[in-house]
Amino acid sequence: MPIIECVPNISEGRRTEVLEACADAIRATGASLLDVKPDASHNRTVYTFAGDTAVVKAAALALFATVVPRIDLRQHTGEHPRMGAVDVVPFIPIEGATMADCVALSADVAEAVNKAHGIPVYLYEEAARVPGRRNLEDIRRGEFEGLAAKMQQPEWAPDFGKGAPHPSAGASVVGARMPLIAYNINLATDRLDVAKKIAAAVRHSSGGLRFVKAMGLALADRGVVQVSMNLTNYEKTPIHRVFEFVKREAERYGVNVLESEIVGLVPAAALTASAAWFLQVDSFTDDLVLETRLRKA
């Protein structure tokens, strides 16, 4: 059986009863609910669930059906940018499923969501049908409040549905992507300028590594700074290369790496490949890993 992961965000991070109703709806479809991460100041929650194609489709639709009557973006405030009550729904191939499977699933779910609730849907990342819609940030720019005006522009007609937002649920973004690794490196210094300089050096947008997004920030309560990153393709830009890059840049400023942290879940293959690199394992393949061989047997 193929395994696909889905990591949707909803625009609610405070009302426990809403968050629990969503968790129950996901579980009721037979999907494995792996993680729920509410954030009160962002007023936003990330669910992580997995299952085969039919199960993750059912769980995504159950999430929409639960959220639409309960979240009204006209009453919503929070620090994080958002344009939908169910904001972003990415599908991720984990095992025995391809990116093409997830692209097909995205269109399927987008169509069903529009049909059931009248919510307009944009397809993004690998599922994008228009080049300017690969990046979530471009689609979401202007947020819910700017959506009605933005959607009147012909180039922002949605992939499914008509060119106007749903009154309370806005618009949603559905798509397919590689597993994303949220990876932070804490530096043994309180110099925020160093974290910002290193973030600028390592991230793709300002000249760094192809599949890295990064920003420098202060962890004020701990008196240290952090290079906070998203690794969007760990096969092409692996964790160990990012770590060594940041460590070397920090040395330039006389700063040491204090520690790093993985936020959320990481695919085993991302870590085993890093171990093999550090250990200089010749001709490493995932087939040397006992559990991989067992799954294939």
Add this chain to the structure above:
Amino acid sequence: MPIIECVPNISEGRRTEVLEACADAIRATGASLLDVKPDASHNRTVYTFAGDTAVVKAAALALFATVVPRIDLRQHTGEHPRMGAVDVVPFIPIEGATMADCVALSADVAEAVNKAHGIPVYLYEEAARVPGRRNLEDIRRGEFEGLAAKMQQPEWAPDFGKGAPHPSAGASVVGARMPLIAYNINLATDRLDVAKKIAAAVRHSSGGLRFVKAMGLALADRGVVQVSMNLTNYEKTPIHRVFEFVKREAERYGVNVLESEIVGLVPAAALTASAAWFLQVDSFTDDLVLETRLRKA
């Protein structure tokens, strides 16, 4: 369902028809046959298979039933020490099974083997009932040729069966142990004395790390030397510590690590823990690994 691995050695590495009959017998029980490693100069073959308790028991017994009529140690020569046609049968807890489960299974299989074939069986490693039988080397010392005399000594009465070898199949050793990682580090030098000195420094028996066996040898065809190791408990003596230890010792002689190699299979947890160490991941646990969370969900 619990998963137990079994990695038996048989005293045949040349006759393909015997090796295939054994593989067929293992598969016929429903066990997942993960690997078959014949060695012609050792005249010995390692099978790796896995399944739940009942399945690995059936597969181990099927292996004995296949080997006993086909291998006669009175006609056997090879470089590797051996005392049985089926020489050593270790059971290894992988997932949802404890070491205690594997100890119980060892006694179960040992009794059944003795009953079915009259082969005397020793219990070793975690399954040992006598302290002097934890180490395979102590049990096997004297090999098949010295077995009849050795077994007459009261301290070498087998755990199952009478104090005399089976005429053609000798005696077998059955037990339970942690996953063993066969891990070699190749050095960018042809100086065999350096590999031998490092092996002596890193191995437990001569003052090194608790769960490391090591020897230095030359890879004559490549013009380099190797520290060839078995890591017998990767949780307590992890791979990265062994790698850094060997690398530092090599530096002392002005020698670099060329590469390392993993022979056979390695549990994912051994590599993910090493990646977390090199990447300085704070508070790493196996629950951060997506596949682990999926298995538990």
